[in-house]
Amino acid sequence: MENETVSLESIINNNLNGRDLEEFNRIYYGRTDNHEVKLKESSIAAAKEADFEIASYAFPAKKEQTRPPRIVKVGVIQHSIAAPTDRPVNEQKKAIFEKVKKIIDVAGQEGVNIICFQELWNMPFAFCTREKQPWCEFAESAEDGPTTRFLSELAAKYAMVFVSSILERDENHSDILWNTAVIISDTGSVIGKHRKNHIPRVGDFNESNYYMEGNTGHPVFATRYGKIAVNICFGRHHVLNWMMFGQNGAEIVFNPSATIAAEAGSEYMWNIEARNAAITNCYYTAAINRVGYEEFPNEFTSADGKPAHKDLGLFYGSSYFTGPDGVRCPGLSRTRDGLLIAVMDLNKNRQIKDRRCYYMTQRLDMYVSSLSKVLELDYKPQVVHENEK
Numbered sequence: 001m002e003n004e005t006v007s008l009e010s011i012i013n014n015n016l017n018g019r020d021l022e023e024f025n026r027i028y029y030g031r032t033d034n035h036e037v038k039l040k041e042s043s044i045a046a047a048k049e050a051d052f053e054i055a056s057y058a059f060p061a062k063k064e065q066t067r068p069p070r071i072v073k074v075g076v077i078q079h080s081i082a083a084p085t086d087r088p089v090n091e092q093k094k095a096i097f098e099k100v101k102k103i104i105d106v107a108g109q110e111g112v113n114i115i116c117f118q119e120l121w122n123m124p125f126a127f128c129t130r131e132k133q134p135w136c137e138f139a140e141s142a143e144d145g146p147t148t149r150f151l152s153e154l155a156a157k158y159a160m161v162f163v164s165s166i167l168e169r170d171e172n173h174s175d176i177l178w179n180t181a182v183i184i185s186d187t188g189s190v191i192g193k194h195r196k197n198h199i200p201r202v203g204d205f206n207e208s209n210y211y212m213e214g215n216t217g218h219p220v221f222a223t224r225y226g227k228i229a230v231n232i233c234f235g236r237h238h239v240l241n242w243m244m245f246g247q248n249g250a251e252i253v254f255n256p257s258a259t260i261a262a263e264a265g266s267e268y269m270w271n272i273e274a275r276n277a278a279i280t281n282c283y284y285t286a287a288i289n290r291v292g293y294e295e296f297p298n299e300f301t302s303a304d305g306k307p308a309h310k311d312l313g314l315f316y317g318s319s320y321f322t323g324p325d326g327v328r329c330p331g332l333s334r335t336r337d338g339l340l341i342a343v344m345d346l347n348k349n350r351q352i353k354d355r356r357c358y359y360m361t362q363r364l365d366m367y368v369s370s371l372s373k374v375l376e377l378d379y380k381p382q383v384v385h386e387n388e389k
């Protein structure tokens, strides 16, 4: 990965300075102050030792007279796989657990309250291959599979909530597979789960060969630290998916993703979508992507004229947070494992709602009526032509 661009931030910081840099940050990111939060020396040393990036930013809110601040430390972890994809399934999983545990331990030292990982963090993103073996064997029970058990212990140790995106095997319903985010509470028990609503059918993202569109709606999980929801990867292109989590009261919506620089993943859209969702829905968002190349043993094609290949291309990381006002922090790198921490005041959500009135002005009634007409079989699009009476 030597020739890869390290990050958008590195391009900006290497080429702008002084007033130009300030103006770029103000106009593009909405940042007038970097709000960088100092990390413990021991965390910086541990990150260096384990070779991952670490950074922390504050998202402060105004002081209120009637409510105390609601400060929550939220972490996102992006990482590459830790063993070649031709190694035995349990060996690959174990190697990822060992690598990620080091990052979780640092988050624990930093007092992080909630952590979300990238999409299907405990396995290679093998769905491009369309092969069923051995990839289906990575699937586990959401309630008591090895990944949930691994995280439950750490959750109880650090009083941390985890959002863990896994390939779920539902043994109670004929063994079928789902792309599922498991929410583990700060006591280590499973609060609930959410299944990916929108399954891609683009490029090498052949996920529909493995699992169907989710059947869990738009749940919001009331955790000790705030109300959270999960919009899994491809759902970030669907504005109504984001919207429903807001309607159900989410304060932070995570977008665990597995996406690549090529058209199918659209890197130029990455920085916009979760940020726009934060703006229109007045909640915090966290977008988390995988990192690195994942090469598979056999070549595959996806009927798009491209020569057979063995990997999806670079998963470009670049995980970032946005506040409900649309202000975002610098992202993690495109190439390295990393832990990004946001120190959020959740009071900001209501402050922005009161100020901008997007919920009050949203006209849901009008859209419900229009959309119900769109769904009718004999629907005629509302297009007005010149000279039409």
Ligand SMILES: NC(=O)NCCC(=O)O
Residues within 6 Å of the ligand: 119, 199, 200, 205, 232, 233, 234, 235, 257, 258, 259, 260, 264, 265, 266
């Ligand atoms: N994992 C996933 O849904 N990726 C689809 C490609 C994208 O839109 O990012």
